[in-house]
Amino acid sequence: MTSSDDTSPGILDQHDVQAVNSAKMRQPLYAARRKIFPKRAEGTFRRFKWLVMLITLTIYYVTPWLRWDRGVYAPDQAVLLDLANRRFYFFFIEIWPQEFYYVAGLLVMAGVGLFLITSTVGRAWCGYACPQTVWVDLFLVVERAIEGDRNARIKLDAAPWGPAKLVKRVSKHSLWLLIGIATGGAWIFYFADAPTLLNDVVHLQAPVIAYITIALLTATTYTFGGLMREQVCTYMCPWPRIQAAMLDEHSLTVTYNDWRGEPRGRHAKKAIVAGVPQGDCVDCNACVVVCPMGIDIRDGQQLECITCALCIDACDNVMDKLGRERGLISYATLADYNANMNLVAPQGQIEPARARDKTTGALVSAVKHTNWRSILRPRTLIYFLVWAGIGLAMLTVLSLRAPIGINVLHDRNPLFVLLSDGSVQNGYDVKILNMTTQPQDMVFSIAGLPGATLTIPGAADAPTTQLQLTVEPDLVLPLRVYVRAPKGEREDETDFTMSIANADGTNSVSAQVRFETPED
Amino acid sequence: MSTPNKPGKNPGKTDPGQHTPANHVDDFSGIATTGHEWDGIQELNNPLPRWWLWTFYACIAFAAVYSVFYPAWPIGTSATPGLLGYSSRAEFAANMDSVQAGNQTVLRQIADTPVADIVADPELARFATAAGASAFKVNCTQCHGTGASGGPGYPNLNDDSWIWGGTIDAVYTTIAHGVRSPTDPDTRYNIMPNFGADELLDKASIKTVATYVASLSGLEGGVSTPEGATIFADNCAACHGENAKGVADLGGPDLTDALWLYEGSLPSIQAQIEKPRHGMMPAWSEKLDDATIKELAVYVHGLGGGQ
Numbered sequence: 002m003t004s005s006d007d008t009s010p011g012i013l014d015q016h017d018v019q020a021v022n023s024a025k026m027r028q029p030l031y032a033a034r035r036k037i038f039p040k041r042a043e044g045t046f047r048r049f050k051w052l053v054m055l056i057t058l059t060i061y062y063v064t065p066w067l068r069w070d071r072g073v074y075a076p077d078q079a080v081l082l083d084l085a086n087r088r089f090y091f092f093f094i095e096i097w098p099q100e101f102y103y104v105a106g107l108l109v110m111a112g113v114g115l116f117l118i119t120s121t122v123g124r125a126w127c128g129y130a131c132p133q134t135v136w137v138d139l140f141l142v143v144e145r146a147i148e149g150d151r152n153a154r155i156k157l158d159a160a161p162w163g164p165a166k167l168v169k170r171v172s173k174h175s176l177w178l179l180i181g182i183a184t185g186g187a188w189i190f191y192f193a194d195a196p197t198l199l200n201d202v203v204h205l206q207a208p209v210i211a212y213i214t215i216a217l218l219t220a221t222t223y224t225f226g227g228l229m230r231e232q233v234c235t236y237m238c239p240w241p242r243i244q245a246a247m248l249d250e251h252s253l254t255v256t257y258n259d260w261r262g263e264p265r266g267r268h269a270k271k272a273i274v275a276g277v278p279q280g281d282c283v284d285c286n287a288c289v290v291v292c293p294m295g296i297d298i299r300d301g302q303q304l305e306c307i308t309c310a311l312c313i314d315a316c317d318n319v320m321d322k323l324g325r326e327r328g329l330i331s332y333a334t335l336a337d338y339n340a341n342m343n344l345v346a347p348q349g350q351i352e353p354a355r356a357r358d359k360t361t362g363a364l365v366s367a368v369k370h371t372n373w374r375s376i377l378r379p380r381t382l383i384y385f386l387v388w389a390g391i392g393l394a395m396l397t398v399l400s401l402r403a404p405i406g407i408n409v410l411h412d413r414n415p416l417f418v419l420l421s422d423g424s425v426q427n428g429y430d431v432k433i434l435n436m437t438t439q440p441q442d443m444v445f446s447i448a449g450l451p452g453a454t455l456t457i458p459g460a461a462d463a464p465t466t467q468l469q470l471t472v473e474p475d476l477v478l479p480l481r482v483y484v485r486a487p488k489g490e491r492e493d494e495t496d497f498t499m500s501i502a503n504a505d506g507t508n509s510v511s512a513q514v515r516f517e518t519p520e521d
Numbered sequence: 522m523s524t525p526n527k528p529g530k531n532p533g534k535t536d537p538g539q540h541t542p543a544n545h546v547d548d549f550s551g552i553a554t555t556g557h558e559w560d561g562i563q564e565l566n567n568p569l570p571r572w573w574l575w576t577f578y579a580c581i582a583f584a585a586v587y588s589v590f591y592p593a594w595p596i597g598t599s600a601t602p603g604l605l606g607y608s609s610r611a612e613f614a615a616n617m618d619s620v621q622a623g624n625q626t627v628l629r630q631i632a633d634t635p636v637a638d639i640v641a642d643p644e645l646a647r648f649a650t651a652a653g654a655s656a657f658k659v660n661c662t663q664c665h666g667t668g669a670s671g672g673p674g675y676p677n678l679n680d681d682s683w684i685w686g687g688t689i690d691a692v693y694t695t696i697a698h699g700v701r702s703p704t705d706p707d708t709r710y711n712i713m714p715n716f717g718a719d720e721l722l723d724k725a726s727i728k729t730v731a732t733y734v735a736s737l738s739g740l741e742g743g744v745s746t747p748e749g750a751t752i753f754a755d756n757c758a759a760c761h762g763e764n765a766k767g768v769a770d771l772g773g774p775d776l777t778d779a780l781w782l783y784e785g786s787l788p789s790i791q792a793q794i795e796k797p798r799h800g801m802m803p804a805w806s807e808k809l810d811d812a813t814i815k816e817l818a819v820y821v822h823g824l825g826g827g828q
Contacts, residue, residue, distance in 0.1 A: 418679040420682075
């Protein structure tokens with residue numbers, strides 16, 4: 002293959018490879034998946050991806066074990082989705098089911114956040130933070146540790162079955178399954194007290210649903226991360242399709258800068274001597290072999306690309322060795338790319354010499370280099386303001402909400418009851434909410450209805466206008482309330498208020514309530 | 522129209538040699554067509570995706586196994602029972618049985634407890650109120666209405682006026698034995714004489730006493746006269762009480778309050794004295810078991826007017 006290649010005197014690996022998922026060799030739909038053996042990449046983006054993986058996996062595995070003291074009446078788990086009692090605990094926040102709009106708000110923020118991220122840095126979610134990407138990376142670490150890097154894996158895959166291959170394969174899949182179990186096992190701890198549940202799970206005393214959840218997530222983790230990998234992104238995930246609508250010409254995408262790379266060739270010096278123009282791409286295919294999606298980035302932006310930027314690392318290493326500028330493959334915006342293309346290919350044919358200074362050989366100053374300022378534009382600022390606005394609004398509402406509450410439901414049938422002395426009685430189902438983790442002494446009262454009194458069977462049998470009561474922590478106290486108003490001149494309907502307040506007056510919440518009377 | 526290509530790019534084109542064109546092959550994609558055409562649009566003969574096909578085969582296999590174990594193949598008006606002998610009807614019956622079995626203890630407790638003690642026990646009272654509410658919907662709403670607020674001739678059970686007494690025991694007795702039930706010897710029974718029809722009072726006296734009764738609760742046209750008071754004392758006080766406040770033991774309604782079983786107006790009072798209307802309520806002990814009657818009593822007593 003590589004004879005006395007003048008561009009790579011022993012310092013460059015030339016990979017004789019065709020991208021598996023290239024448009025040039027699109028497979029018929031019925032064809033079986035062709036395996037991808039991504040080579041290990043080294044460089045800035047790879048290091049950044051390791052860091053992101055460390056952070057995301059740490060968050061995932063450690064969060065359920067964080068403790069948060071809420072007193073004796075509430076669980077001390079920092080993040081807990083208590084489905085049985087319908088409570089959601091998140092550090093200092095406790096959310097009840099009727100406050101689900103906070104979760105809806107979070108989802109809206111996540112949606113707008115995806116717009117924001119995509120319009121600025123493209124598919125950064127796909128490339129760095131998506132669980133599919135993180136877990137595939139993790140599975141690849143295991144695969145490389147056992148079977149070796151790309152070439153060794155290709156050789157092993159082609160080798161006939163024997164004891165050595167069997168041992169490697171069995172241990173790889175066992176480790177994958179263990180990771181799967183650890184994934185599913187960590188998930189369940191978000192839904193119950195983690196230490197207790199771990200003890201129960203180990204001693205086979207946990208609820209069946211816990212084991213089913215672990216089994217399901219083990220299966221999906223193993224299948225998606227180990228067996229299906231890039232197919233999940235390409236065929237199952239809607240995001241690659243949706244995000245095309247969110248990118249614009251100023252979004253960062255992983256770009257092969259063919260304005261300086263083409264015409265590519267492995268024998269640059271020979272070509273130059275022969276008078277044929279040569280670009281920076283030496284066609285070493287380093288970008289192809291590291292790609293976990295099995296594509297050739299030099300074919301341009303394509304649906305499969307998750308912008309993991311490993312090809313940037315691979316190419317930068319090659320450029321370093323060749324003593325050329327980094328960034329033949331780089332994060333660039335379409336606008337900058339087009340400007341550079343117009344510079345070097347005014348006639349539609351790339352003339353790489355136009356990008357370089359005749360004397361020094363450096364890139365001319367007219368060449369546009371994408372920098373971080375591309376993220377500051379009206380569109381992204383609007384996204385950010387919307388995103389931050391929702392977040393601030395939620396925080397404000399959250400910090401102002403009263404930790405007690407009152408819900409009132411007027412009887413529908415009968416709307417009112419005429420009593421023997423001519424007065425009118427209305428019945429209400431009242432719910433008093435104590436959303437704190439301590440018992441609360443409260444005062445329930447009515448106001449705004451002249452002469453009215455209330456009775457509560459079992460709690461206030463004698464007519465009164467207010468009632469002292471204690472509500473257990475984190476509970477709803479249901480009350481059956483009868484309000485009686487004397488005979489007199491009154492509209493058909495009168496509004497009055499029912500209030501609940503802390504005995505010490507710290508919080509007070511009122512509900513506007515209707516009093517119905519017979520028509521005359 | 523030519524697709525603009527960046528230099529160095531190869532337009533996606535599949536090698537037509539990969540496919541054996543049985544019939545027409547599409548020029549652009551190189552894929553055989555089905556031969557179907559609509560307005561010049563041809564259908565490519567792409568194969569089904571693998572995952573789809575395997576899911577389809579798995580469904581067929583599942584259906585085959587399912588039809589062996591569960592009711593599946595129709596035979597005339599019935600179907601093959603399946604090896605597991607499953608039926609949704611039996612499952613429902615089993616569910617109902619288990620609910621019934623689960624309630625046995627508390628139902629026996631209710632049957633064994635005097636009704637006044639049920640009201641005093643919060644646990645029993647909660648169960649009895651819920652059970653009574655559902656029994657009320659089946660047996661009582663026809664006359665008393667879904668909100669138990671009654672209507673002309675049918676008492677409102679939410680208010681604080683009780684013709685036969687509003688204590689829990691009185692309510693229980695009324696439900697168990699009914700009012701003027703022809704079949705129950707212990708039924709609540711009274712009859713108001715036909716003062717007009719049987720000529721026990723002349724027209725003028727009826728009008729006088731009706732006007733007097735109307736005045737007791739301040740109805741329009743009511744006038745309190747000594748003659749009316751005398752007629753009332755002689756003819757009505759035995760059942761309605763000397764002060765006209767009613768006698769619960771005899772079922773004589775209170776005539777001084779704002780509530781009327783029939784319409785609260787002078788003509789209605791006069792008509793009632795002329796030829797009284799009488800309601801009738803079945804003795805429910807003939808149809809319902811004692812626990813259900815107790816539940817009904819607890820529910821009705823707790824509607825807001827119980828004494």
